[in-house]
Amino acid sequence: MTEDGSKEVILEMTADHLNSGLRGVPVGTCRTSFVTPTGGVHYCGYPIAELADYDPEDIVFLLHHKRLPSPSESSEFRNDLARRAILPRGIRNTLRSLPKDGHPMDWLAIGIQALGMSGRCDEWREDALNLVARMPELMALIFRIRDDREEGMPNSRPELGLVENFVHLVDITGADKRAMTRVLRVFLVLHMDHGGGNLSTFTGKAIASGHADVYASMSGAMNALYGPLHGRANQSCLEFVQRIGTSDADAVEKFVRAELVAKRPIFGFGHAVLRAEDPRAAIQFDLGEEICPDDANFRTIRTLREVVPKILGEIPKIRNPNANVDIASGTLLHHVGFTDTAYYTTFFGWARTVGIGAQIVDERTVMRDGKGVPLYRPKYIAEQQQEQHVD
Ligand code: AMX
Numbered sequence: 001m002t003e004d005g006s007k008e009v010i011l012e013m014t015a016d017h018l019n020s021g022l023r024g025v026p027v028g029t030c031r032t033s034f035v036t037p038t039g040g041v042h043y044c045g046y047p048i049a050e051l052a053d054y055d056p057e058d059i060v061f062l063l064h065h066k067r068l069p070s071p072s073e074s075s076e077f078r079n080d081l082a083r084r085a086i087l088p089r090g091i092r093n094t095l096r097s098l099p100k101d102g103h104p105m106d107w108l109a110i111g112i113q114a115l116g117m118s119g120r121c122d123e124w125r126e127d128a129l130n131l132v133a134r135m136p137e138l139m140a141l142i143f144r145i146r147d148d149r150e151e152g153m154p155n156s157r158p159e160l161g162l163v164e165n166f167v168h169l170v171d172i173t174g175a176d177k178r179a180m181t182r183v184l185r186v187f188l189v190l191h192m193d194h195g196g197g198n199l200s201t202f203t204g205k206a207i208a209s210g211h212a213d214v215y216a217s218m219s220g221a222m223n224a225l226y227g228p229l230h231g232r233a234n235q236s237c238l239e240f241v242q243r244i245g246t247s248d249a250d251a252v253e254k255f256v257r258a259e260l261v262a263k264r265p266i267f268g269f270g271h272a273v274l275r276a277e278d279p280r281a282a283i284q285f286d287l288g289e290e291i292c293p294d295d296a297n298f299r300t301i302r303t304l305r306e307v308v309p310k311i312l313g314e315i316p317k318i319r320n321p322n323a324n325v326d327i328a329s330g331t332l333l334h335h336v337g338f339t340d341t342a343y344y345t346t347f348f349g350w351a352r353t354v355g356i357g358a359q360i361v362d363e364r365t366v367m368r369d370g371k372g373v374p375l376y377r378p379k380y381i382a383e384q385q386q387e388q389h390v391d
Pocket of ligand 1 (some may be wrong): 319
């Protein structure tokens, strides 16, 4: 089985495997996580459900050290991250110069690249951890500068914790900070990693294989995450839920069937690898039942979860009719005060800087007895040669 759980490991290439997005083609090993079709993602062997309520900092430690920290290691690691959380000068000017109508993911990719320009130290793990430590303030700056709320931004307090500092800095008016913190902590842990071959992770590692630094690699990874078929599905999913606008089962079923007739995707359902409901969906549903059972969007997704698997199950080509991670994340973010869906993928990107960074460190400093994975260079075949060479 591949690290992403696919049973379709291709051991002998044929012409049919070309131009297929490398699906099923084994290309390496992954030390941080694997995904099984029914159990979902596991971080360093732990099923995600066992980790959902951990401090995000402990999961950063886990993905880097491949084991959970002891209580004293946990506290020392939090202090270490806090010490690293110093944004280089000039980052605010860079962000201020960006067009406010650009997508927040454009801002995130540029922001990370800019952090590297004056803040890199050219040591893989140092840079990966520095980036994780600096993300809360970068994220808050993106929100506040885009919203013309930079003035009055409080001083960064990294000792509070990654999420807690972001919530303190972003300071959304009227938001319930406790609920916001709770949702973001779980969101961050659930989205940190998902095997080695997902597009953004693969892209980040490929860029790093040319020895571009962590920041440049991560900026490229964020651009890979940006697409609607990858990370931006969480934005699309809440927009889909809002279009439904009801939790009545008959009305929801009618809506879903009409979408299928119109050949539009049923967002929040289906997966390339999973063949059961994503455990990350179940965790977020449980969280929603706890914090927002009567929220209108939550009532709609609760009904979707009941009616959609049966409807999609009637369509033989759909291999997984069950809910995926994106079904509930937007609803929860919206409930705690993040009402602009355009920001949702930046939270996904924030979380992924952890897993992608840890995987880059592994590929650059651990694999091949520390020599690192060589420069990525898959083979492409000239169309005229395709008949003769498929090696
Ligand atoms: N709604 C409508 N059609 C769907 C569907 C869904 N939820 N899930 C699968 N299908 C269709 C596919 O588009 C494909 O159609 P085609 O053969 O005509 O191209 C066919 O069913 C077979 O698909 P599959 O093998 O079951 O899945 P896949 O690997 O091709 O696609 C995914 C996976 C996620 C893109 C697809 O399920 C989908 O579009 N879901 C809705 C969008 C969504 O929620 N995306 C987020 C996924 C989670 C994530 O990775 N972030």
